[in-house]
Amino acid sequence: MLGFDSHCHLHFHDFDKDLTEVVARSATAGISHILIPSTDVKTSERSADIAEKYSLYSAAAFHPDHLPDDSTADEDWSSLKSVLLRPRTIAIGETGLDFYHNTFKPEKQIFWFRRHIQLAESLGYPLIVHSRDAESEVLDHLPEKPPVPVILHCWSGDQRLTDIAVSRGYYIGVDGPVTYKKNGDLRSVVSSVPRKQLLVETDSPFLPPEPFRGRRNEPANTRLVVMKIRELQGGSESIESTSFTLWENTMRAYRLHPENRRADVVYRYGDSLYVNVTSKCQNSCVFCIRNTEDGIADYNLRYIQDPPDELVLSTIREFPIEKFKELVFCGFGEPTLRSQLIMKASAAARARGVRTRLNTNGLCTSFMSDDRVLELLGSFDSVSISLNASGAREYNRICPSEVENSWEHLMRFIRLAGRSHIETQLSAVKNSGADIPRVTALAKRLQMPLKVR
Ligand code: SF4
Incomplete structure (x- = not known):
């Protein structure tokens, strides 16, 4: 019953x-x-x-x-x-x-x-x-x-x-x-x-x-x-x-019903606060948590419909974000799909003295000009870019994308991050089928630190 x-x-x-x-x-x-x-x-x-x-x-x-x-x-x-x-x-x-x-x-x-x-x-x-x-x-x-x-x-x-x-x-x-x-x-x-x-x-x-x-x-x-x-x-x-x-x-x-279930706009992970702005993503990575879960550690992160800008901004405004090490724009999808919103939200957090980080698949170069991408990068204190592969073939296998030439767009984004001098980290996932030694060698050539999760 x-x-x-x-x-x-x-x-x-x-x-x-x-x-x-x-x-x-x-x-x-x-x-x-x-x-x-x-x-x-x-x-x-x-x-x-x-x-x-x-x-x-x-x-x-x-x-x-x-x-x-x-x-x-x-x-x-x-x-x-x-x-x-x-x-x-x-x-x-x-x-x-x-x-x-x-x-x-x-x-x-x-x-x-x-x-x-x-x-x-x-x-x-x-x-x-x-x-x-x-x-x-x-x-x-x-x-x-x-x-x-x-x-x-x-x-x-x-x-x-x-x-x-x-x-x-x-x-x-x-x-x-x-x-x-x-x-x-x-x-x-x-x-x-x-x-x-x-x-x-x-x-x-x-x-x-x-x-x-x-x-x-x-x-x-x-x-x-x-x-x-x-x-x-x-x-x-x-x-x-x-x-x-x-x-x-x-x-x-209580907004737990599938018809009106509330998703968490922010969630705690370690000593950081994560911001969840969208459930959409251009990729279908084989290891993506979205393939099997609706969220992380009891947080529901899957939106029925992405939240309005005002809900994200008022959530950041209301919560005591100063208590956290940093605010990470990550979520259960690709945050740069809402670039205007995350730039505004990051500015609001930084105005309160809170560091911000962007976690991204780096594919926004497919729909943004280089200048806009540089402006986006300038809105955060650091960026973490999902590299996930050592080349286009491997990337297409592990991170199939609806974006044409996705690997080239990712490389372009990484170069722009280097140009912008933002603190940058690349990431890759263990046991995803990626050749980690070759991914590590590529990160070295790109002169950027790599975090293997
Ligand atoms: S880029 Fe991130 S959110 Fe998108 S499918 Fe891959 S792991 Fe999931």
Whole structure:
């Protein structure tokens, strides 16, 4: 069975003693996916650790009851964004407004809520919203036409507010309280929500469904909420079918579904940050990772459609790139196919004192003039060029290309790199069928260092 607990706080200490058993029990109960939302920097890091350890997903944010101190706000915000660079941290949440606890003044809560909304829009991350005694105010601040999925976690708005939320396309999170006897109004609201906009969640360790009230909640109990949703939505299909529908909805809500899957614009590798601008390439190298994988180390790098310029630029703008040794334009395709964009992005990074490197197949001489290529090279601090062969015949065998005379174009690019005096490194791949001693000899003749990977 496929099942998704879309909101489950496994980071809380309630699970310290038996986390592995809790995760195993949820799998046995048919919960194949779990997302762990967070409340501050510390819990966001812990959620990311758990997600990576157990192949789950996590979200990072400041909960309205756990906002940072004004004196450390900038530093904390930067640390929180760093967590969003983790490979299984795929959403921003939970943020929102809580006028029930009122731990912080409404103005401060609204400031941080709006900040999270703006960040989600800049990065293209789904947004998980908490509202307690603030359902109307939350809707006031959320965009009417959200550019990213909005998930109203543990929603308890009345019918009028629910109708507004539904008309804007928000997802409605349903959990244990829908099973409580006194909550007839909530059940009526849930029965009115279009099936495609419903998500199931446990909010563990809180809000256990009947008959487990008073005990610690856990994701294995998702099924009890699914059963209630099934009943409220007509009850004609099997539990498995309802669970599958809710799973699919959640995959869409968190942009994990093949139809709207979000690819990572940036990803961490070693002490560098890599920028992924395209999934297109003129070559079909025999060793290319794209032949077998969709990404690297849990990052999804394959775009359904290449990202708009603004998404790449705003991603670089938002993230604390200064924390990395360098920014590498590499990705899951050939970055020079978007030369204007990478020049702009590199300039933005260098203006912040960050070194930039271009990793390229060197074939842009097939569609750019020498002057433009020199301008491109001048936009980076260093360049790494995939040499991969010792001559045209070998290159055509290992790196078949749609570019005519690709080897000649590559040689031309290498000569231009030499002329531009940019720090240059050539690369080749071991076990690719290339004659490495001859490739090494060629690199020597070209008077450039070679890295054999
Ligand atoms: S040039 Fe790079 S991205 Fe293109 S096919 Fe070869 S290895 Fe893959």
